[in-house]
Amino acid sequence: MSYLDLSIREIHQALVEKKTTPLELAKEALERAKANNDNAFEMLLEEEAILEASKLVEPEEDNLLWGIPYCLKDNFSTKGFETTASSNVLNGYVPLFDATVVSKLKEKKCVLIGKTTLDELAMGGTGTTGHKGITFNPYDPSHTHMVGGSSCGSAAVVAAGIVPFALGSDTGDSVRKPASYAGLVGMKPTWGRISRYGLFPFAPSLDHVGFFTRDVEDSAILLEALSGRDDMDSTSSFRPVDSYLPKEKSLKGKRIAVLSEIVDAISNKEVRASFDRAVKAMEDEGAIIDYVKFGLQDLEAIYATYIVISCAEATSNDANLDGIKFGAYHGGKTYREVMSNARTEGFSHLIKRRFIIGSFALMRENVDVLFTRAQKVRAKITARVNEILKDHDTIFLPAAPSPAPLLSASSDALSDEYLIADNHLALGNFAGLPSVTVPLSFVDGLPIGVNFMCRAFEEKELYNLASAFEKISGLAGLSTVSPKEARL
Amino acid sequence: MNFEAIIGLEIHVEMKTASKMFSGSPNTFTREPNTCVTPFDMAYPGTMPRVNKQAVINAIRVANALHMEIDPLVRFDRKNYFYSDLPKGFQITQQFHPIGKEGYLEILGKDGELKRIGIERIHMEEDTCKQLHFADYSLLDYNRAGVPLVEIVSKPDLRNGTEAMRYVEAIRNIVLYSGTSDGKMEEGSLRCDVNVSIRPYGSKGFGTKVELKNLNSTKNIELALDYEIARQTACLLSNREIAQETRRYDEASGKTVLMRVKTDAVDYKYFPEPNIAPIQLSMEFVQNAIDTCPELYDSKLARYLQNGLSQTDAEILLSNIDMASFFEEATVKDPKLSKIIANFLIVEINAYLNKNGIAMNTLGLNPETLSDIAAFQDAGYTHKQCADILNYVLENGGSAEEARLAKHIEKQSDNASEVLAFVTGVLDANPQSIEDFKAGKDRAKGFLIGQVMKAAKGKVNPAAVAKVMDEELAKR
Structure with missing residues (x-):
C-alpha cells in the first residue's frame, strides 16, 4: 500500500499536506508499470511524466486532480506523441493536437504516465486484437482469462494499481464491460456530456469518452473535470456542468427496474446468486425493485443492430486511413495502389471484415433492409428504454453474465445467453444514456460487476445510486494491490 | 425528323466565406499552397466538422432568390468514395434533406419570351483538394479542401444552348449580388456540369444522357451545347446510337470530345453525418438572412x-x-x-x-x-x-x-441675351463673312462662331452660340 492506492481525495489531501509529491507518485506509477506484465501499454511516457511531475511544486488546494498520475487509451490524440489506436495502419502517426479531454487534464495538472493498448481501432471486446497482442487480466496471473475490451489496457492499469484512473472509450460497452471483468468503476456519461474532439472515431453516433476508477467518488471528480461544451465538437452539450459528487446516498424510495429477460438468461449460478443478493440488499435499504419485461425480440436485436450501425459508420470514419496524409506508407505507383497497399498492410483481417459488413449494409441494394432498418430498430429500442426510465430512477443489471471469459473461448458464439445478457450495455449507447459499472463480487477469484443506467444528463442521480451500492458491496478502492473481501 | 434537346444543369458555387465549410481555416484562393489548412481539412483522426453559419446564411439567400422552399432543419449526410483529392474518404453534403427545394428562375428564352426554369434543389457541401498532375507524380493543395460550396440542380427544363447560357448568367448574378460568391467561371469558383439528351418532338421519354464538362464560360456553354445537340441529332439521323458518356468541350476546335464512357453509376453509400446533430433554424434566423441579403x-x-x-x-x-x-x-x-x-x-x-x-x-x-x-x-x-x-x-x-481650377475651366454661359450681344457684335464687325455664308460658304459660319468664342474668352456655351448664330444669320 502507498499513497497511490488511496482515493483521489485522499491522495489530494496527502499532496496538500506535502506527505507525498506528484513526482513520487509518478515515479511509483512508472515503477509499477514497468513491473507489470499484462501487456497494457502502447507507450510509457517515462521522461515526460517525470519532467511534468517535477514541475508541480505548490499544491493547488481547490484542484482535486492536481498531480494525480493517469493513463490514456491510445485512441486519444496526443500532440507530439505517436497515437496508433493499436493499429499498424497508424504506425508512426504523431498528432498535431491534443484531444479536448487531454487538454482538460493537462490544465488540471494531471500527469500522463502512458498510453494504453486497445482492441485495434477500438473495435472488439476481448483485448486481444491490438497490434501489440493480448492484454491480460491483472486478476489472473496465469494469463488464461481476458480483461475485456476494447479499453483493455486502461482497465488493466487501474486494476493493477498503477494509476488511480485511466481514460477509455465506449461504443458498445468498451469501458463498462472490462470494468466488470477488472473489478472497477467504469463510467460513460450521456452522449454529448464530454467532448469527443480528438477521440479517434469508431462509430460517432455511439462513441463516448469513458473512464475507469477504483471508486465512485473518483469517477464523479473526473466527470466534473472532463464535462462541458466544446466548440470543436458541435455535438457536445451546452448544459452547465453539475457538481457530480455523490451526496444523498440512501436508496430509500428509489424505483429500480431490473430487466427480467436479461437476468433470466444468465446461466452462471454464482453470478445470478450474487446479483440476487445485491437486489435483496438494496430492497432492505428501502429501494423498490421492479422486474420489467423489456421485450425479448428487441433484446435479441441489439447485437445485430449494433453491428450494422457501428460497422457502417466505421467503414466511413476509417476511410481517411489511406497512407496519403499520415500513418504507415507502403508505396504504390498510383493513388489507388498507395491506398490499397496502406489499407491491405495496415488493417488486420478482423477490421477488414467489419468494413465489409459496414459497406455491405450501406450498399444501395441493401441499405433499406440493413442500415435504415437498424436505425429504426435503434429508435424503437431507445424509446423502450426511455419508457422504462419514465417510471424508474434507474435500470439495474449484471454488467456481464459471467466473470472474464477464457481467452480460448470462442468470441463468435451466438448463444441466447450471449445475445441477450452479453450485449445489453449497448442500450446505453443506443440511447446515449449515462451508465456506470460498479464491482459486485468475485466468482472463482475473478471480479464481476453490476451496471446502473439513468435518464439523460442525470449523472448525479447515477452516482448517488452507485455510491449507495458501493457501500453495500464494500468494494470501493479495489485493485490487485489492495484486495477487498466481497460481501455479496 | 425534328428533335428537341433536354438540358439539365448542376452548378457548383464556391462561397466566399471567411472560413471553410466545417473548419476554422481561412477560405481564400490566393495563398501559397497548403497554408490554409487545419487538422480537420486533412482528416486527422478525431477532428470533427463545425458548420459555418455564414455558409448557411448564404445558402438561404440563394435559395430565397430562386423562390425555393427552405428547410429550417439543417441536416448533413456523408457521400462515401475513395479518391486522392478527398481527404476523409467521404464528402459531407446534404443528400437527403437539401436546404432548399422546388424553386424556379425566369430567363429570357431564345424567342424573347420569358421562360420559367424549374430548380430541383440547392444544398451545401464541401470542396475537395486541388490536384496538380505531373508526368510521374501529383501534388495536392489542401487549401481548397473544405471550401464551402452550394450546388444548384436545375430540372431538365432547358431546351437549347442560349437558354442554358442565360440560366447560368442569371444564377451567376444571384450568387454574385447576394455576396455568396465571386462567381468566376474562369477561376473555377462557379462550375457547371451539363446533362443533355435529345428526343423527337412530342415524345415523352428521354434519350441517352451525355454529360459535358470543362465549360469555363457562359459563352462556351452555349457553343458546346449547340455543337453537342447537332452531334447527337446527326447520330440519330444516321442511325448511330448515342453512348452514355462524359465529354469535354474543346475550345480550340469548338467541338465536344469524349472523356470517358460511363459505366454503372458509383454507389456512394450515403448515410446521415453522425458528427453534426440536426440544426433547427428559427424562423427569425431564416427571415433575417433573407432580409439582410444585399x-x-x-x-x-x-x-x-x-x-x-x-x-x-x-x-x-x-x-x-x-x-x-x-x-x-x-x-x-x-x-x-x-x-x-x-x-x-x-x-x-x-x-x-x-x-x-x-x-x-x-x-x-x-x-x-x-x-x-x-x-x-x-x-x-x-x-x-x-x-x-x-x-x-x-x-x-x-x-x-x-x-477645375488647375485646368482653368470656366463655365460657359448660355444666357440668351449675353450670347446675343456677342453674336450681334461679331456679325456687325464682319459683313464680308455674312456675305460669304449667304453665298453658300459654310466655313464662314465656323469662322464667325470662332470669333464669338474669342470675344467671349470661351465663357459662352458653343452650342448656344451656334443656335443664336443660325437665328441671327437668317435675319440678315
Missing part, C-alpha cells in the same frame, strides 16, 4: 431604369459588380445625376481602366468626386469640360474643384 441584380436593374438609365447602360454597369457599387455610392448625394454619372463610368472611366489595365476596385477615385464632376455638367459645364476635369482627377487625384 440587393440582387434584378432589383438593381429595375431601380436603375427608374432613375432614367437605358437598359443597355444599366446592364453595362451591372456587368461589373464593383462598377455598380461605385455607381450607387456616387449617386447617393444626388440621384438626379444618375444618367450623367453612368455615362462617365461607361465611357471615360472604362476607357481609363482599359488603358491602364486596372480593375474597378483598385481605381483611386472617390465616388463623391465623380458626383461633384457630374454636378458641374448638370450646372452647365460642357461634357467635354467635365471629362477633362475627370481625367485630371484620375491622373492627379484631388477634388473636382481643384481639378
Whole structure:
C-alpha cells in the first residue's frame, strides 16, 4: 500500500499536506508499470511524466486532480506523441493536437504516465486484437482469462494499481464491460456530456469518452473535470456542468427496474446468486425493485443492430486511413495502389471484415433492409428504454453474465445467453444514456460487476445510486494491490 | 425528323466565406499552397466538422432568390468514395434533406419570351483538394479542401444552348449580388456540369444522357451545347446510337470530345453525418438572412431604369459588380445625376481602366468626386469640360474643384441675351463673312462662331452660340 492506492481525495489531501509529491507518485506509477506484465501499454511516457511531475511544486488546494498520475487509451490524440489506436495502419502517426479531454487534464495538472493498448481501432471486446497482442487480466496471473475490451489496457492499469484512473472509450460497452471483468468503476456519461474532439472515431453516433476508477467518488471528480461544451465538437452539450459528487446516498424510495429477460438468461449460478443478493440488499435499504419485461425480440436485436450501425459508420470514419496524409506508407505507383497497399498492410483481417459488413449494409441494394432498418430498430429500442426510465430512477443489471471469459473461448458464439445478457450495455449507447459499472463480487477469484443506467444528463442521480451500492458491496478502492473481501 | 434537346444543369458555387465549410481555416484562393489548412481539412483522426453559419446564411439567400422552399432543419449526410483529392474518404453534403427545394428562375428564352426554369434543389457541401498532375507524380493543395460550396440542380427544363447560357448568367448574378460568391467561371469558383439528351418532338421519354464538362464560360456553354445537340441529332439521323458518356468541350476546335464512357453509376453509400446533430433554424434566423441579403441584380436593374438609365447602360454597369457599387455610392448625394454619372463610368472611366489595365476596385477615385464632376455638367459645364476635369482627377487625384481650377475651366454661359450681344457684335464687325455664308460658304459660319468664342474668352456655351448664330444669320 502507498499513497497511490488511496482515493483521489485522499491522495489530494496527502499532496496538500506535502506527505507525498506528484513526482513520487509518478515515479511509483512508472515503477509499477514497468513491473507489470499484462501487456497494457502502447507507450510509457517515462521522461515526460517525470519532467511534468517535477514541475508541480505548490499544491493547488481547490484542484482535486492536481498531480494525480493517469493513463490514456491510445485512441486519444496526443500532440507530439505517436497515437496508433493499436493499429499498424497508424504506425508512426504523431498528432498535431491534443484531444479536448487531454487538454482538460493537462490544465488540471494531471500527469500522463502512458498510453494504453486497445482492441485495434477500438473495435472488439476481448483485448486481444491490438497490434501489440493480448492484454491480460491483472486478476489472473496465469494469463488464461481476458480483461475485456476494447479499453483493455486502461482497465488493466487501474486494476493493477498503477494509476488511480485511466481514460477509455465506449461504443458498445468498451469501458463498462472490462470494468466488470477488472473489478472497477467504469463510467460513460450521456452522449454529448464530454467532448469527443480528438477521440479517434469508431462509430460517432455511439462513441463516448469513458473512464475507469477504483471508486465512485473518483469517477464523479473526473466527470466534473472532463464535462462541458466544446466548440470543436458541435455535438457536445451546452448544459452547465453539475457538481457530480455523490451526496444523498440512501436508496430509500428509489424505483429500480431490473430487466427480467436479461437476468433470466444468465446461466452462471454464482453470478445470478450474487446479483440476487445485491437486489435483496438494496430492497432492505428501502429501494423498490421492479422486474420489467423489456421485450425479448428487441433484446435479441441489439447485437445485430449494433453491428450494422457501428460497422457502417466505421467503414466511413476509417476511410481517411489511406497512407496519403499520415500513418504507415507502403508505396504504390498510383493513388489507388498507395491506398490499397496502406489499407491491405495496415488493417488486420478482423477490421477488414467489419468494413465489409459496414459497406455491405450501406450498399444501395441493401441499405433499406440493413442500415435504415437498424436505425429504426435503434429508435424503437431507445424509446423502450426511455419508457422504462419514465417510471424508474434507474435500470439495474449484471454488467456481464459471467466473470472474464477464457481467452480460448470462442468470441463468435451466438448463444441466447450471449445475445441477450452479453450485449445489453449497448442500450446505453443506443440511447446515449449515462451508465456506470460498479464491482459486485468475485466468482472463482475473478471480479464481476453490476451496471446502473439513468435518464439523460442525470449523472448525479447515477452516482448517488452507485455510491449507495458501493457501500453495500464494500468494494470501493479495489485493485490487485489492495484486495477487498466481497460481501455479496 | 425534328428533335428537341433536354438540358439539365448542376452548378457548383464556391462561397466566399471567411472560413471553410466545417473548419476554422481561412477560405481564400490566393495563398501559397497548403497554408490554409487545419487538422480537420486533412482528416486527422478525431477532428470533427463545425458548420459555418455564414455558409448557411448564404445558402438561404440563394435559395430565397430562386423562390425555393427552405428547410429550417439543417441536416448533413456523408457521400462515401475513395479518391486522392478527398481527404476523409467521404464528402459531407446534404443528400437527403437539401436546404432548399422546388424553386424556379425566369430567363429570357431564345424567342424573347420569358421562360420559367424549374430548380430541383440547392444544398451545401464541401470542396475537395486541388490536384496538380505531373508526368510521374501529383501534388495536392489542401487549401481548397473544405471550401464551402452550394450546388444548384436545375430540372431538365432547358431546351437549347442560349437558354442554358442565360440560366447560368442569371444564377451567376444571384450568387454574385447576394455576396455568396465571386462567381468566376474562369477561376473555377462557379462550375457547371451539363446533362443533355435529345428526343423527337412530342415524345415523352428521354434519350441517352451525355454529360459535358470543362465549360469555363457562359459563352462556351452555349457553343458546346449547340455543337453537342447537332452531334447527337446527326447520330440519330444516321442511325448511330448515342453512348452514355462524359465529354469535354474543346475550345480550340469548338467541338465536344469524349472523356470517358460511363459505366454503372458509383454507389456512394450515403448515410446521415453522425458528427453534426440536426440544426433547427428559427424562423427569425431564416427571415433575417433573407432580409439582410444585399440587393440582387434584378432589383438593381429595375431601380436603375427608374432613375432614367437605358437598359443597355444599366446592364453595362451591372456587368461589373464593383462598377455598380461605385455607381450607387456616387449617386447617393444626388440621384438626379444618375444618367450623367453612368455615362462617365461607361465611357471615360472604362476607357481609363482599359488603358491602364486596372480593375474597378483598385481605381483611386472617390465616388463623391465623380458626383461633384457630374454636378458641374448638370450646372452647365460642357461634357467635354467635365471629362477633362475627370481625367485630371484620375491622373492627379484631388477634388473636382481643384481639378477645375488647375485646368482653368470656366463655365460657359448660355444666357440668351449675353450670347446675343456677342453674336450681334461679331456679325456687325464682319459683313464680308455674312456675305460669304449667304453665298453658300459654310466655313464662314465656323469662322464667325470662332470669333464669338474669342470675344467671349470661351465663357459662352458653343452650342448656344451656334443656335443664336443660325437665328441671327437668317435675319440678315
